[in-house]
Amino acid sequence: MILQIQNLEEYQQVYQRSVADPEAFWAEMADSFVWKKKWDRVLDWDFRTPKVEWFSGGQLNITENCLDRHLESRGDQVAILWEPNDPEGETVRYTYRELHAAVCRAANALKANGIGKGDRVCFYMPMVPELAIAVLACARIGAIHSVVFAGFSATALADRVKDATCKMIICSDYNSRGAKNIPVKKVVDEAMDMGCDSVTRVIVHRNTGGEVAWNDRVDRWWHEEVDGQSSDCPAETMEAEDELFILYTSGSTGKPKGVVHTCGGYMVYTCFSFKNVFQYQDGDVYWCTADIGWITGHSYIVYGPLLAGATTLMFEGVPTFPDAGRFWQICEKHQVNQFYTAPTAIRALMARGDEWVEKYDLSSLKVIGSGGEPINEEAWNWYNEKVGKGQAPIVDTWWQTETGGIMITPLPGITDTKPCFAAYPMPGIQPVLMNADGQEIEGNDVEGLLCIKFPWPSMIRTTWGDHDRCRNVYFSAFADKYFTGDGARRDAEGRLRIIGRVDDVINVSGHRMGTAEVENAINQHGHVVESAVVGYPHDIKGQGIYAYVIADRTDAEPLRREILEVVTKEIGPIAKPDKIQIVPGLPKTRSGKIMRRILRKIASGDTGNLGDVSTLLNPEVVEAVKEGAV
Numbered sequence: 281m282i283l284q285i286q287n288l289e290e291y292q293q294v295y296q297r298s299v300a301d302p303e304a305f306w307a308e309m310a311d312s313f314v315w316k317k318k319w320d321r322v323l324d325w326d327f328r329t330p331k332v333e334w335f336s337g338g339q340l341n342i343t344e345n346c347l348d349r350h351l352e353s354r355g356d357q358v359a360i361l362w363e364p365n366d367p368e369g370e371t372v373r374y375t376y377r378e379l380h381a382a383v384c385r386a387a388n389a390l391k392a393n394g395i396g397k398g399d400r401v402c403f404y405m406p407m408v409p410e411l412a413i414a415v416l417a418c419a420r421i422g423a424i425h426s427v428v429f430a431g432f433s434a435t436a437l438a439d440r441v442k443d444a445t446c447k448m449i450i451c452s453d454y455n456s457r458g459a460k461n462i463p464v465k466k467v468v469d470e471a472m473d474m475g476c477d478s479v480t481r482v483i484v485h486r487n488t489g490g491e492v493a494w495n496d497r498v499d500r501w502w503h504e505e506v507d508g509q510s511s512d513c514p515a516e517t518m519e520a521e522d523e524l525f526i527l528y529t530s531g532s533t534g535k536p537k538g539v540v541h542t543c544g545g546y547m548v549y550t551c552f553s554f555k556n557v558f559q560y561q562d563g564d565v566y567w568c569t570a571d572i573g574w575i576t577g578h579s580y581i582v583y584g585p586l587l588a589g590a591t592t593l594m595f596e597g598v599p600t601f602p603d604a605g606r607f608w609q610i611c612e613k614h615q616v617n618q619f620y621t622a623p624t625a626i627r628a629l630m631a632r633g634d635e636w637v638e639k640y641d642l643s644s645l646k647v648i649g650s651g652g653e654p655i656n657e658e659a660w661n662w663y664n665e666k667v668g669k670g671q672a673p674i675v676d677t678w679w680q681t682e683t684g685g686i687m688i689t690p691l692p693g694i695t696d697t698k699p700c701f702a703a704y705p706m707p708g709i710q711p712v713l714m715n716a717d718g719q720e721i722e723g724n725d726v727e728g729l730l731c732i733k734f735p736w737p738s739m740i741r742t743t744w745g746d747h748d749r750c751r752n753v754y755f756s757a758f759a760d761k762y763f764t765g766d767g768a769r770r771d772a773e774g775r776l777r778i779i780g781r782v783d784d785v786i787n788v789s790g791h792r793m794g795t796a797e798v799e800n801a802i803n804q805h806g807h808v809v810e811s812a813v814v815g816y817p818h819d820i821k822g823q824g825i826y827a828y829v830i831a832d833r834t835d836a837e838p839l840r841r842e843i844l845e846v847v848t849k850e851i852g853p854i855a856k857p858d859k860i861q862i863v864p865g866l867p868k869t870r871s872g873k874i875m876r877r878i879l880r881k882i883a884s885g886d887t888g889n890l891g892d893v894s895t896l897l898n899p900e901v902v903e904a905v906k907e908g909a910v
């Protein structure tokens with residue numbers, strides 16, 4: 281089994297070793313997996329290209345390591361524990377043996393439908409076990425999965441399907457979420473009508489059993505394709521650097537980019553980080569509340585836990601259905617030992633009052649995690665006292681879609697914790713703070729731009745179809761460094777605190793959103809002339825979306841409603857602005873650039889000191905924008 285750090289001294293020692301000789305360290309970590317052929321070289325890299333290759337020459341299949349490897353030692357242990365949206369519904373359990381068989385059947389069905397190594401398969405599905413099964417089935421046969429969060433619109437789905445020229449879409453009929461039954465297949469049908477010509481098959485999993493429209497040429501039922509298949513499917517031989525998956529994420533430009541992760545390094549790092557960050561022990565029940573549509577679900581619901589032979593709980597529903605006690609009811613019911621969620625959920629549940637969490641026995645919890653966005657001190661304290669009872673340490677985990685795994689975090693019971701601090705780098709991770717002139721800021725009690733100066737196994741390899749973009753976005757701001765887009769502080773004792781994005785990316789309820797992306801959507805409205813979107817502090821969501829809109833119509837109310845509709849259609853409900861202000865103009869520099877700094881201040885209600893506006897092209901609009909703030 282992979283190294284599990286036991287105490288502070290060992291962490292310090294392992295960290296030193298991992299930095300002094302990264303290749304030796306990661307070779308040792310990689311040695312605990314099943315390889316069909318051992319690697320020739322541990323690492324080749326050049327951040328200028330960028331080129332990053334881990335374990336090249338090595339051959340493996342990640343599903344052999346997630347499934348086959350465990351059959352003898354833990355075949356009858358529960359691998360996936362699925363809790364339905366309806367609390368009265370039945371819990372579903374897949375043992376490692378059953379999961380292995382289910383993945384093989386699905387893999388054979390994919391093959392029978394023309395999918396092979398290197399083909400892209402898009403997923404648009406709710407949190408049902410079949411999602412995890414089919415994702416693993418792709419990996420089994422070497423197909424590349426591209427999971428799209430089922431809250432995205434048909435337009436957003438079609439964009440992603442087309443960008444990766446996916447051959448297949450796997451979806452559900454409907455999604456039961458809270459009190460709602462949301463049509464899923466219907467959205468796929470709409471996306472298909474938007475020119476997804478590469479798609480030759482749509483596999484539909486019958487979930488709630490509602491009516492769906494059917495296209496005989498492409499549509500097939502999951503059960504008809506999968507149920508009769510053999511439960512034996514040899515695992516395709518993959519090169520360590522073959523693509524495992526694409527996951528789209530938002531950046532500062534309008535178009536989301538397809539972050540590419542590869543088989544070998546991703547396997548080693550997600551397993552290593554899972555075992556250490558959550559200190560998972562045999563027999564524990566681990567629960568991450570994320571959706572598999574995001575990187576957190578990929579790395580810490582599916583791959584990390586299964587690689588480590590864990591029991592991973594998967595929840596279909598939402599934190600507030602049927603009431604605000606649902607998370608804690610599930611923790612009690614399944615005696616959850618490690619619980620991992622997002623600050624947004626913590627804040628939303630905190631706002632509903634302590635009685636919900638006090639109703640349940642949470643004494644099984646050993647580690648509680650937070651991640652995806654900055655956690656404020658009040659939420660950290662509440663989580664610590666009410667959920668962790670001052671006993672279960674909080675791991676505030678900083679990482680990104682691009683990093684593949686958790687990068688900066690306390691290790692529970694091993695390193696200290698401090699509210700709002702992700703604190704310490706994982707072994708093998710070398711964070712640095714940079715100033716705008718490209719110099720490293722050394723010493724403690726300093727603030728700067730967060731970069732990583734050495735490769736780690738699960739880092740981004742490219743952005744799908746556009747390697748230049750990968751270089752420009754991540755590797756050109758600072759020579760020989762990966763730039764995260766985040767600012768960070770190092771305190772007097774050397775702990776890191778992530779402050780947040782320094783680019784035009786906002787974090788709304790833990791969802792990453794490009795302001796340009798939302799602007800593009802708003803601009804699709806025929807009566808919008810121009811728009812500017814900024815984030816502002818929001819009590820529950822962390823950041824809210826504030827849109828300034830210039831329109832050629834004056835009926836503000838209907839216009840607002842229509843803009844919300846357009847954004848929902850272009851991106852999805854998660855991108856709907858919380859506030860829309862119709863403005864006569866936008867403050868611009870003489871070169872025509874929107875002064876976002878001023879707009880951010882007005883949006884956050886901080887209008888006292890807007891700084892010098894006299895050099896603007898149109899200083900007079902500032903007053904008008906200030907007065908009309910919503």
Ligand code: 7RM
Binds near residue numbers: 678787
């Ligand atoms: C895992 C995930 C990444 C961005 C990242 C940060 C922010 C994530 C934390 C955090 C403060 C944290 N991937 N972020 N974790 N900020 N503290 N513990 O969320 O690609 O969707 O987002 O999220 O700004 O750059 S992501």
